[in-house]
Amino acid sequence: MMKRATISDVAKRVGVSPTAVSFAFNNPSQLNAATVEQILAAARELGYAPNPHARALLSRRTGVLGVIVPQSLFAIYANPYFATFLQGIGSLCDDQALGLLTVSPLEGSLTSAIARAPVDGFIIVGLNENHDEVAPLRKRGIPVVIVDGHAHTTTSVNVDDEDGAYAAARHLLSHGHPHLTILTFEPVPLLEAHKASVGANRLQGYRRAVQEAGLEWAAQLVEPSISGVEDGEHCFLFLWEQGQRPTAVLCMSDAVAIGVVRAALQLGLRVPDDLEVIGFDDIPAANLITPSLSTVHQPIFEKGRTAAELLVARLEGDTPAETVVLATELVLRGTTR
Amino acid sequence: MMKRATISDVAKRVGVSPTAVSFAFNNPSQLNAATVEQILAAARELGYAPNPHARALLSRRTGVLGVIVPQSLFAIYANPYFATFLQGIGSLCDDQALGLLTVSPLEGSLTSAIARAPVDGFIIVGLNENHDEVAPLRKRGIPVVIVDGHAHTTTSVNVDDEDGAYAAARHLLSHGHPHLTILTFEPVPLLEAHKASVGANRLQGYRRAVQEAGLEWAAQLVEPSISGVEDGEHCFLFLWEQGQRPTAVLCMSDAVAIGVVRAALQLGLRVPDDLEVIGFDDIPAANLITPSLSTVHQPIFEKGRTAAELLVARLEGDTPAETVVLATELVLRGTTR
DNA sequence: CTGTTAGCGCTTTCAT
DNA sequence: ATGAAAGCGCTAACAG
Numbered sequence: 001m002m003k004r005a006t007i008s009d010v011a012k013r014v015g016v017s018p019t020a021v022s023f024a025f026n027n028p029s030q031l032n033a034a035t036v037e038q039i040l041a042a043a044r045e046l047g048y049a050p051n052p053h054a055r056a057l058l059s060r061r062t063g064v065l066g067v068i069v070p071q072s073l074f075a076i077y078a079n080p081y082f083a084t085f086l087q088g089i090g091s092l093c094d095d096q097a098l099g100l101l102t103v104s105p106l107e108g109s110l111t112s113a114i115a116r117a118p119v120d121g122f123i124i125v126g127l128n129e130n131h132d133e134v135a136p137l138r139k140r141g142i143p144v145v146i147v148d149g150h151a152h153t154t155t156s157v158n159v160d161d162e163d164g165a166y167a168a169a170r171h172l173l174s175h176g177h178p179h180l181t182i183l184t185f186e187p188v189p190l191l192e193a194h195k196a197s198v199g200a201n202r203l204q205g206y207r208r209a210v211q212e213a214g215l216e217w218a219a220q221l222v223e224p225s226i227s228g229v230e231d232g233e234h235c236f237l238f239l240w241e242q243g244q245r246p247t248a249v250l251c252m253s254d255a256v257a258i259g260v261v262r263a264a265l266q267l268g269l270r271v272p273d274d275l276e277v278i279g280f281d282d283i284p285a286a287n288l289i290t291p292s293l294s295t296v297h298q299p300i301f302e303k304g305r306t307a308a309e310l311l312v313a314r315l316e317g318d319t320p321a322e323t324v325v326l327a328t329e330l331v332l333r334g335t336t337r
Numbered sequence: 338m339m340k341r342a343t344i345s346d347v348a349k350r351v352g353v354s355p356t357a358v359s360f361a362f363n364n365p366s367q368l369n370a371a372t373v374e375q376i377l378a379a380a381r382e383l384g385y386a387p388n389p390h391a392r393a394l395l396s397r398r399t400g401v402l403g404v405i406v407p408q409s410l411f412a413i414y415a416n417p418y419f420a421t422f423l424q425g426i427g428s429l430c431d432d433q434a435l436g437l438l439t440v441s442p443l444e445g446s447l448t449s450a451i452a453r454a455p456v457d458g459f460i461i462v463g464l465n466e467n468h469d470e471v472a473p474l475r476k477r478g479i480p481v482v483i484v485d486g487h488a489h490t491t492t493s494v495n496v497d498d499e500d501g502a503y504a505a506a507r508h509l510l511s512h513g514h515p516h517l518t519i520l521t522f523e524p525v526p527l528l529e530a531h532k533a534s535v536g537a538n539r540l541q542g543y544r545r546a547v548q549e550a551g552l553e554w555a556a557q558l559v560e561p562s563i564s565g566v567e568d569g570e571h572c573f574l575f576l577w578e579q580g581q582r583p584t585a586v587l588c589m590s591d592a593v594a595i596g597v598v599r600a601a602l603q604l605g606l607r608v609p610d611d612l613e614v615i616g617f618d619d620i621p622a623a624n625l626i627t628p629s630l631s632t633v634h635q636p637i638f639e640k641g642r643t644a645a646e647l648l649v650a651r652l653e654g655d656t657p658a659e660t661v662v663l664a665t666e667l668v669l670r671g672t673t674r
Numbered sequence: 675c676t677g678t679t680a681g682c683g684c685t686t687t688c689a690t
Numbered sequence: 691a692t693g694a695a696a697g698c699g700c701t702a703a704c705a706g
Contacts (some may be wrong), residue, residue, distance in 0.1 A: 004478040006683055015692045024684060032691060038543055049476035051455050053399070054683035056390040058696050062455045064438060073427030073437055094441065100410055101401060104431065116389050117436055118399045118455035139386035141341040183555055207626030265567040288625065343699055354677045359701055369675060391699035394682050 005046040013042040023237045025050060056118065064090065064099040065308060068330030070126045073104050079299060081253075082281045085147075088304025089123065093291060096312055111136050122310045123147055128196060129154060143314035145307045150196040155314065157307045157324045161198050164296035164328030165205025165250070168278040173213045175276065175337060181246035183208055183225040183235060183256050201282065202252050205266065221246065225256050232259025240267060247275060254279035254286045254295055261335060279334040291334025298328045340625045342383040350379040362387060393455065402645060403456030410441050413444055415622045418590075419638060425641025426460065437494065450471050458648045460484055461566060465533060466491060481650035482644045487533040492651065494644045494661045498535050501633035501665030505615040508667060509585045509625025510550045512613065512674060518583035519543055520562040520572060521592050539589050539617065558583065563595050569596025580638040584612060591616035591623045591632055598626065602636060614672040628671025633666075635665045 011018045014040065023030045024039040031039075038188055042048075056062045064303045065087060076082045086100070093100045098120075103113045110133035114122070117124065121143040127134050129144075129151040137144055146156040153286060172180060185199040194200055201288065203222075210217050225235035232251060236259070239246065251257035256277030264275045271291055282297035303326055313319045348355045353376065360367045361376040379385075393399045404426060406413050413419045423437070429438045435457075440450045447470035451459070458480040464471050464489040466481075474481055483493040509517060521528055522536040531537055540559075547554050555623075558581065562572035569588060573596070588594035594616030595660065601612045608614065608628055616623060619634035642664055649658045 004476070004683095008683085019686080019693060020685075020691090021603070023692085026685080035691080040620060047476045049473065051394070051450055051683050052455050053390060053393040053397070053704075054698090055453075055685085056455060057394050057683085058685055059702090060390070060698090062390070063453050064455060074424055074431050074432045077420055077427045083414055087411055087414040092437075094409045094411050096448075099403075099438050099440045101436050102427075103436045113434075113436070116387050116392075116400050117388055119394060127680095136386060139341070141386045181644075223464040242338045265513070341699095344701095345699085355700075356678080356702085357676060360676085367675075372675085387700050391682090392701085394684090394699085395701055397682090552704080 001108070005048040006121070007048070008035070008037065010043050010046055010048050013046060014038050023297065030060075032114060033239075034274065036268060044093075049306055053118075053288045058302045060120075062099075062118050062120055063097065064101050064119045065093060065311060066101045066117045066122045067108065068103050068114065068122055068127075071104060072291065073102055076102060076165055079201035080157065080255075081281055084283065084300040085125075085304040088301040088306075089308040091275045091301075091303075092308035092312065093277065095121045098312075105133075109133065110252075117325070121145070121315050123307050123311055124149065126198065127192075129156075135225045145205045145311045145314070147303060148198050151321070151323070153321060154309045155322045155324070157303055157310065157326070159298040159303060160328050161298075162205035162208070164280065164298065166209045167205075167328075167330040168250055168280070169209035169297050170213070171332070172276055172278060173209060175248070177248040179215070179219050179221065180206070180210065181221040181223065181239070181244070182222055183232065183249060183251045185224070185227060185252050187224045188222055190303040199252060203331040206250055225259075226255055226298065226301065227253070227255055228256050229259040230254030233263040234259070236263035237267075249275065249277045251277065251279045254283045254293060257265055257293055257295065257335070258289055261291070261293065272335050272337045276337060278330075279335075282331060287333070294330050294333045294336040295331055297331045299326050341388070341419045342380075342385040344385070344387070347376065347380050347383055347385045351375050351490045352381060352418075355448070364441045373453070374662065390455075397457075399436075399455050400434065400458055401438050401456045402430060402648060403438045403454045405440050405447065405451065405461045405464075407443060409503065410439055413439060416650075417592075417622060418618055419507065419587070421620065421637040422641040423463075425638040425643075426645040427641075428638075429642055429649065442470075446470065451466045451477065457654050458482070458537070460644050460648055461486065461537065463525045465531075466493075480648055482648045482651070484640060487537050488658070488660070490551075490658060492647045492656075492659045493663070494607055494640055494647065496635040496640060496663045497665050498538035499542035499545070502539040502621035503546045503618065504542075504665075504667040505587055505617070505633050506543040506546035507674065508548070508669070509587065509613060509615060510546060510552070514585040514613075516552070516556050516558065516585075517543070518545065518560065518581070518586045518595070519559055520569065520586060520588045522561070522564060522589050524561045525559055536589060543587055562588070563605055564590055564592055566592050566596040566599070569593035569598040571596070573597045573600035574604075586612065586614045588614065588616045591618045591630060592640060593662055594630055594632065594672075595622065599629065608674050609674045613666075613674060616672075625672070629671045631673040632668055633665050636663050639663060 007018045007021050024036045028036045082221050123145050126148045128149045144154050149219050191199045224229045227260045279293050279295035282295045286293040286295050344355045344358050361373045364451045365373045440454050460482050463485045465486045481491050495571045562568045606612050616632035619632045623630040623632050
């Protein structure tokens with residue numbers, strides 16, 4: 001990998017100043033057409049190309065949007081939710097000729113990831129603005145949009161998680177189940193510690209429906225099941241072994257819900273006759289399994305696209321901070337009666 | 338967005354040199370602990386963070402791997418093949434604490450995309466090294482790994498497309514079909530113009546099997562179907578309307594094959610009794626549809642992971658160029674007898 | 675242990 | 691129409 005030609009190599013070759021070379025590339029109209037031609041020719045011969053880092057240093061622009069995700073890149077790309085979300089961001093990047101950089105916690109900490117990333121702005125997913133790891137971001141002095149998290153000084157894009165959860169729980173309760181089983185992302189104390197997180201909001205929605213129905217919240221079975229189809233499957237199987245006999249399950253993600261349905265079928269239960277299940281998110285797979293999954297739809301693609309639009313707007317001018325909340329909608333399919 | 342503090346702002350504040358500040362961040366052991374503490378405190382007060390572009394200019398490192406894809410980002414993230422491929426790259430990025438930048442043709446041309454991207458190295462997918470748009474890459478003087486394309490001066494990672502296609506065609510021919518229907522990515526002339534492309538290699542594999550079986554290549558029905566489930570579906574429906582009655586279909590991608598199966602089922606055909614179908618790639622969905630899709634498996638994840646490993650190796654030392662070819666394997670499932 | 679001095683490669687006034 | 695000079699913000703010798 002030989003040393004790259006620099007702008008002054010080209011300049012020397014042609015016998016002009018570096019300025020002229022710079023102009024030839026960025027502002028050819030300022031230069032004599034013949035000179036431009038000579039310079040370009042020399043550049044081609046020397047294999048010269050402008051150094052993007054030097055350019056970025058000066059222009060403060062890289063043409064890249066950063067997406068900070070709270071999981072490993074491996075997990076992100078395996079996750080259909082993020083696939084759709086990134087599609088939304090990607091569609092805007094296509095329009096604006098921007099690159100899309102996914103960054104995940106480096107060396108165990110987001111801080112260094114944030115400090116190093118060569119981007120013009122960040123979309124941060126699943127973390128509140130005041131999170132310890134997010135705070136350093138402000139030092140970078142570049143625009144930030146928070147998705148699925150709370151923000152007070154910058155733009156945020158969320159969906160109405162509480163309302164969606166409420167609708168799901170209410171629907172199930174209206175079928176007269178003696179009690180609900182709720183599968184969460186994390187143990188409840190953790191969930192409630194993360195004030196205003198997606199999980200906390202969904203839990204709050206479930207709780208509101210239960211209390212409105214005049215039932216006792218404590219009587220419901222709330223179990224952590226992490227995420228992923230396998231987690232949901234194991235969780236339901238485990239409950240069954242413990243002697244639990246749920247008739248209605250609410251899951252905080254479709255993946256978990258799909259796992260629950262799979263487990264129920266394995267146990268010989270009929271879905272939805274013996275067991276009703278409602279997921280959350282409405283990922284593509286929800287509509288592909290049999291029976292098709294009833295779930296709370298959220299506009300995942302649109303969420304990504306909107307976040308990217310808002311970020312680009314802040315990049316171009318000093319747009320005021322906005323707080324966007326997209327609607328969710330209960331979609332009844334085959335796993336509810 | 339107020340002006341950011343620079344290293345010398347911090348230096349002035351504390352009454353030390355910029356060098357000291359630099360050390361405090363990158364090499365604290367060189368400095369008196371008390372000094373470091375002071376500097377860090379001042380940095381915190383001023384909201385200072387090192388400028389990544391300045392750093393990159395000097396260190397020639399951004400900690401980012403670039404992936405150049407021949408389609409829009411929207412299409413990439415919608416494509417399960419790329420999801421798996423990016424998972425492979427992502428898993429290595431996780432290990433090495435690198436970011437992953439997806440870049441697609443900007444303003445209709447790869448050239449500017451390549452010139453601007455702030456990355457340490459590129460993985461180029463689906464383009465040969467000598468492609469017009471790829472050539473400028475060499476000017477950047479950074480390592481490149483070609484995937485699904487031919488390279489003579491740099492490392493490439495491919496799968497044995499021809500062999501996989503050959504096995505698929507041979508299998509179908511052994512069932513005694515009078516002729517095969519082959520659904521390609523592009524019209525054949527285009528396909529053959531792109532010498533050594535994935536499509537050309539697969540076509541060649543099909544052809545070899547046909548000729549070995551003593552059949553006439555020209556007698557087979559070769560139709561372009563672009564890509565995507567809908568494309569496959571429409572293509573088969575169209576052929577049917579034209580009066581064609583295929584009994585065996587080879588598809589260059591699983592997506593197309595899934596579309597064909599869907600169309601056949603719509604037309605009341607029994608699969609595999611009336612129609613046998615073999616896809617290519619073995620994406621996760623191949624094993625989820627009913628009947629499950631027979632296909633040529635290729636190690637997509639491993640291909641991504643290997644490409645990233647090889648790229649990182651070239652980043653760290655001047656590894657010699659390698660030519661890696663991963664094996665494909667015919668996987669017989671429900672759409673073949 | 676800390677400061678001085680040069681750049682990294684490029685763009686951009688301001689002259690000529 | 692072209693060039694000289696001054697940085698962008700940081701790091702890396704090399705002195706002291």
